[in-house]
Amino acid sequence: MHFTNQEIHRLNRSMLEWYDRHHRTLPWRSEPGDLPNPYHVWLSEIMLQQTTVQTVGPYFHAFLQRWPTVKDLARAELDDVLHGWQGLGYYARARNLHKCAKVVADEHDGIFPDTEEGLLKLPGIGPYTACAVAAIAFNRHASPVDGNIERVISRLFALETPLPDVKPEIKEKSSALTPSDRPGDYAQALMDLGATICTPRNPACGICPWQADCEGRKSGIAPDLPKKRKKAAKPTRVGYAFWIRREDDGRILVRRRPEKGLLGGLYEVPGSDWRAIETPDDVMLSEAPITAKWSELEGTVGHTFTHFHLNVSVLATTLPADQADQMDGSWTTIDGLADFALPTVMKKIVRHALTYR
Incomplete structure (x- = not known):
């Protein structure tokens, strides 16, 4: 026509x-x-x-x-x-x-x-x-x-x-x-x-x-119209988030992600890589920023990106101040988290982690 x-x-x-x-x-x-x-x-x-x-x-x-x-x-x-x-x-x-x-x-x-x-x-x-x-x-x-x-x-x-x-x-x-x-x-x-x-x-x-x-x-x-080709099903990836609280004042550790890559330059609750396996494994646990006694919170945090679904399990621990001060990142109060550029998935992790006492 x-x-x-x-x-x-x-x-x-x-x-x-x-x-x-x-x-x-x-x-x-x-x-x-x-x-x-x-x-x-x-x-x-x-x-x-x-x-x-x-x-x-x-x-x-x-x-x-x-x-x-x-x-x-x-x-x-x-x-x-x-x-x-x-x-x-x-x-x-x-x-x-x-x-x-x-x-x-x-x-x-x-x-x-x-x-x-x-x-x-x-x-x-x-x-x-x-x-x-x-x-x-x-x-x-x-x-x-x-x-x-x-x-x-x-x-x-x-x-x-x-x-x-x-x-x-x-x-x-x-x-x-x-x-x-x-x-x-x-x-x-x-x-x-x-x-x-x-x-x-x-x-x-x-x-x-x-x-x-x-x-x-x-x-x-x-x-x-317009007609669309059927999209392939999105894969699901899993990973750990490490919720680390400082014992003396209750501050939380956050760190900045690398400039390049997904969510580049934003702040995060420290975490492992995200991979397409059934559940987080010992390799992911080894990616924790510190060796500690971890408590796994009940449930997972779900989030969907453009190309995949994500399920994150949250591990929490509390560190003595002298040990915490040796770690890379920023220590902040819960209210102070609002001052950091946290993407939506990290805000979900924070909300879930706040159930940890």
Whole structure:
């Protein structure tokens, strides 16, 4: 299925007219027709990766209050940025956010490049983010494709090839439809359409500005698109967490994880490696930061990452002050744990470990 230039012009006009009337009001957006703050657009796009609009809103406001400009963010300590990111997950985004801010501040005098090519050279900015920022912040003729746009385009053209194989075709067709006039508003219009009308379940086709042209609606298959390949079952990994309390004042040991790897640069309750075996073993016990008499707490802590499920068993012990002071890490009160950038899985471990007396 192909649209003529005249049909494309009509589709663009109807979509932008719909957006002018029905656009969502979001904290990082400008009004239709106005150019937004590039820092706001970039920050929101990084936060929105793998995260919902509802979740991002309060974080976005909090970041702007602490770091109103990209130069302010560049001057921040990484620990402070990671702490502010707690709860958003995928913490590599926060580390790259900080790196990117430093490059923009130091090498570009706080001004973001205004092309896809220039944006792609910045840390943590991939093809989608470069495309989205170029279109939305600078009104460049670019065609970002997020999950909402994938759904809209796959239904408009009745594309039945499953994701992710259909992605190149969606990108090609989406690019062919993108107008030269107001491409940023057009991209956000498609995002809003997918979020509010062309929803994953029970799409409201009757009020869609593209209903007359939608092949998926005409064929009665729109709710089933885009099709997805069945995902392989996630493996389960297990491990130990070592809850170590100092005898004299009840302080708890935490330590910083290596910069690279999962949850890099964040703080943790010391733990073993996580491996895909049935239960934690003696090898994992040997990875404890100290030889001690351990008490295993009843139950386990469960958490799901993108590629695996995790079950952690918690071992607890209390150490004399002289022995504790020889250990690497930071000793903190329970209340003081709030000052450390602990990822969600570690907060779960803390809650479970607090049953230890």
